[in-house]
Amino acid sequence: MVQGPHPAPPRSPVRPARPVADGLPRPSESPADAPRRVGPEKVTGAQSIVRSLEEAGVEVVFGIPGGAILPTYDPLMDSTQVRHILVRHEQGGGHAAAGYAYASGKVGVTMATSGPGATNLVTAIADANMDSVPMVAITGQVGASMIGTDAFQEADIVGITLPVTKHNYLVTDADDIPRTIAEAFHIASTGRPGPVLVDIAKSAMQAQTTFSWPQDIALPGYHPVTKPHAKQIREAARLLATARRPVLYVGGGVVRSGASDLLRRLTDASGAPVVTTLMARGALPDSHPQHLGMPGMHGTVAAVAALQKADLVVALGARFDDRVTGLLSSFAPLATVVHADIDPAEIGKNKRVDVPIVGDLREVIGDLLPELEREHGQHGKPDLEAWWRQLDAWRETFPLGFDEPSDGHLAPQHVISRIGEISGPESIYVAGVGQHQMWAAQFIKYERPGAWINSGGLGTMGFSVPAAMGAKVGDPSRTVWSIDGDGCFQMTNQELATCTINEIPIKVAVINNSSLGMVRQWQTLFYESRYSNTDLNTGHGTARVPDFVKLADAYGAVGLRCETKADVDATIKRAMEIDDQPVVVDFTVSRDAMVWPMVAAGVSNDAIQYARGISPAWDRED
Numbered sequence: 146m147v148q149g150p151h152p153a154p155p156r157s158p159v160r161p162a163r164p165v166a167d168g169l170p171r172p173s174e175s176p177a178d179a180p181r182r183v184g185p186e187k188v189t190g191a192q193s194i195v196r197s198l199e200e201a202g203v204e205v206v207f208g209i210p211g212g213a214i215l216p217t218y219d220p221l222m223d224s225t226q227v228r229h230i231l232v233r234h235e236q237g238g239g240h241a242a243a244g245y246a247y248a249s250g251k252v253g254v255t256m257a258t259s260g261p262g263a264t265n266l267v268t269a270i271a272d273a274n275m276d277s278v279p280m281v282a283i284t285g286q287v288g289a290s291m292i293g294t295d296a297f298q299e300a301d302i303v304g305i306t307l308p309v310t311k312h313n314y315l316v317t318d319a320d321d322i323p324r325t326i327a328e329a330f331h332i333a334s335t336g337r338p339g340p341v342l343v344d345i346a347k348s349a350m351q352a353q354t355t356f357s358w359p360q361d362i363a364l365p366g367y368h369p370v371t372k373p374h375a376k377q378i379r380e381a382a383r384l385l386a387t388a389r390r391p392v393l394y395v396g397g398g399v400v401r402s403g404a405s406d407l408l409r410r411l412t413d414a415s416g417a418p419v420v421t422t423l424m425a426r427g428a429l430p431d432s433h434p435q436h437l438g439m440p441g442m443h444g445t446v447a448a449v450a451a452l453q454k455a456d457l458v459v460a461l462g463a464r465f466d467d468r469v470t471g472l473l474s475s476f477a478p479l480a481t482v483v484h485a486d487i488d489p490a491e492i493g494k495n496k497r498v499d500v501p502i503v504g505d506l507r508e509v510i511g512d513l514l515p516e517l518e519r520e521h522g523q524h525g526k527p528d529l530e531a532w533w534r535q536l537d538a539w540r541e542t543f544p545l546g547f548d549e550p551s552d553g554h555l556a557p558q559h560v561i562s563r564i565g566e567i568s569g570p571e572s573i574y575v576a577g578v579g580q581h582q583m584w585a586a587q588f589i590k591y592e593r594p595g596a597w598i599n600s601g602g603l604g605t606m607g608f609s610v611p612a613a614m615g616a617k618v619g620d621p622s623r624t625v626w627s628i629d630g631d632g633c634f635q636m637t638n639q640e641l642a643t644c645t646i647n648e649i650p651i652k653v654a655v656i657n658n659s660s661l662g663m664v665r666q667w668q669t670l671f672y673e674s675r676y677s678n679t680d681l682n683t684g685h686g687t688a689r690v691p692d693f694v695k696l697a698d699a700y701g702a703v704g705l706r707c708e709t710k711a712d713v714d715a716t717i718k719r720a721m722e723i724d725d726q727p728v729v730v731d732f733t734v735s736r737d738a739m740v741w742p743m744v745a746a747g748v749s750n751d752a753i754q755y756a757r758g759i760s761p762a763w764d765r766e767d
Contacts, residue, residue, distance in 0.1 A: 190319030211258025214285030237611035239269020244615025260298030275602025311339030319354035336369030373504030386520035388457035397424025398462015427591035446543035550735030565589030577609035577633030607636030645701035697729035
């Protein structure tokens with residue numbers, strides 16, 4: 146039998162993105178869209194799992210075998226369609242599946258055994274859940290008769306992951322395997338995307354069954370709304386056509402829905418400024434003249450100020466999270482709010498909304514464009530000249546920048562900006578979490594959706610290397626850079642072995658400040674420079690523990706080190722020339738470099754600091 150609640154409200158799902166016009170790959174169709182008729186066939190449950198993955202269109206699985214999942218690994222060896230990549234840690238397998246999903250537009254798949262194998266996946270599953278990444282995790286479970294007995298390597302992974310999955314299943318009957326896996330892929334890839342876990346008892350894998358792929362998927366209560374309400378669209382168009390200080394607040398949902406091409410048309414038609422969140426970098430080209438950059442804690446002054454002074458905020462696929470809003474009660478205090486999202490649970494969750502719109506953003510923006518044109522035809526275009534004078538003044542007065550370090554080490558911002566300029570906009574950049582993540586979001590210019598991958602919602606250290614590995618597998622034609630910190634890199638760098646053995650030539654830039662950099666920045670600013678447990682001893686005159694160049698060599702990768710500004714470009718170009726091995730570049734950067742601008746946690750965005758002790762003097766007359 147299959148145990149598990151039918152998917153319903155808390156996380157309303159999303160249709161697979163169809164971003165061909167955006168330059169992103171077209172995802173495979175869900176089983177419900179393109180079923181293949183397969184007649185009954187006698188197989189084991191394990192063979193049924195492999196056949197189900199093949200029918201779902203799976204090409205790659207990232208996983209590690211173990212006792213409870215072992216029956217499935219035997220027939221997996223015979224599959225000519227499914228490539229299995231043996232990772233070195235289950236968390237790495239989960240992040241690799243996420244990176245694959247980002248880069249390919251398909252559902253990422255990871256596999257693990259019961260107990261500790263499954264619990265090692267929890268972080269990656271939670272990460273995918275926060276960032277709406279389509280993923281299916283298949284885990285082995287102890288035999289059905291032993292469930293609940295504290296058997297060896299037993300863990301209630303269904304119960305453990307219930308809060309961090311879009312849906313999950315426990316399968317104890319081999320006959321239920323095809324239907325359950327078909328449903329899992331459908332749920333993961335439709336509505337608001339997300340991770341689905343399928344936990345399968347070892348006894349079900351070993352049992353004899355009849356394989357038959359379902360022709361239809363019927364999920365009572367699961368009906369994602371994709372078409373927005375016409376009345377709400379008309380009201381949003383009216384507001385956008387008449388506002389004097391509008392802002393389009395763009396979140397990762399625009400990328401997920403493949404709506405970047407339509408966003409550009411809306412931007413041009415409305416004349417409004419656009420801010421793109423950490424998850425939406427690349428949704429609108431940075432070179433677009435109406436793009437103000439990233440809002441939030443480490444956003445540009447112009448983007449933060451625009452939201453604070455706006456009379457209309459049109460939020461598209463964004464969640465009004467605390468890193469964007471700052472003190473919520475003071476966020477965008479003058480604005481009427483339009484909020485469009487595929488997930489009705491997000492609308493009004495944090496910020497009061499005046500015009501709620503539930504729907505797929507391709508549908509939403511597609512319907513909004515003709516209504517906006519009609520409004521302009523009836524009332525003329527709004528006069529935004531004064532608004533743009535103010536916005537341009539903020540952009541000119543408070544551009545992104547940095548000071549050269551006084552300690553003789555590299556400026557991390559310079560290193561990251563040069564990686565972006567030399568590798569170019571067609572590359573994929575995958576960040577870890579911390580200072581280097583913010584600098585990568587700020588100083589690399591993103592011109593297309595899909596160029597930027599990071600752990601935004603959960604903020605998972607260790608995300609970068611395995612996610613970059615998955616991205617390279619998902620889109621092997623592109624150069625993939627992992628922009629990582631020396632702290633993050635040490636959490637999952639064992640996946641370099643996976644990259645070497647499987648010929649996955651990612652490039653890793655370790656932004657090495659010999660510290661847990663973001664924690665150290667907060668200790669500098671808020672804890673009187675008391676640096677408690679943030680020194681990593683990876684350089685800066687101490688013994689290099691580890692020596693990243695030697696570590697790279699030990700993993701069969703190419704290790705490079707850069708310590709002077711004069712060598713930055715040559716080192717990056719050398720890394721770019723190597724395309725048959727992973728490359729690790731140890732950039733020794735200043736530990737005193739900080740991420741600016743900054744809004745301290747829990748304070749109003751009005752208190753943004755352009756640099757330490759320097760805040761804009763806002764015009765309080767609105």
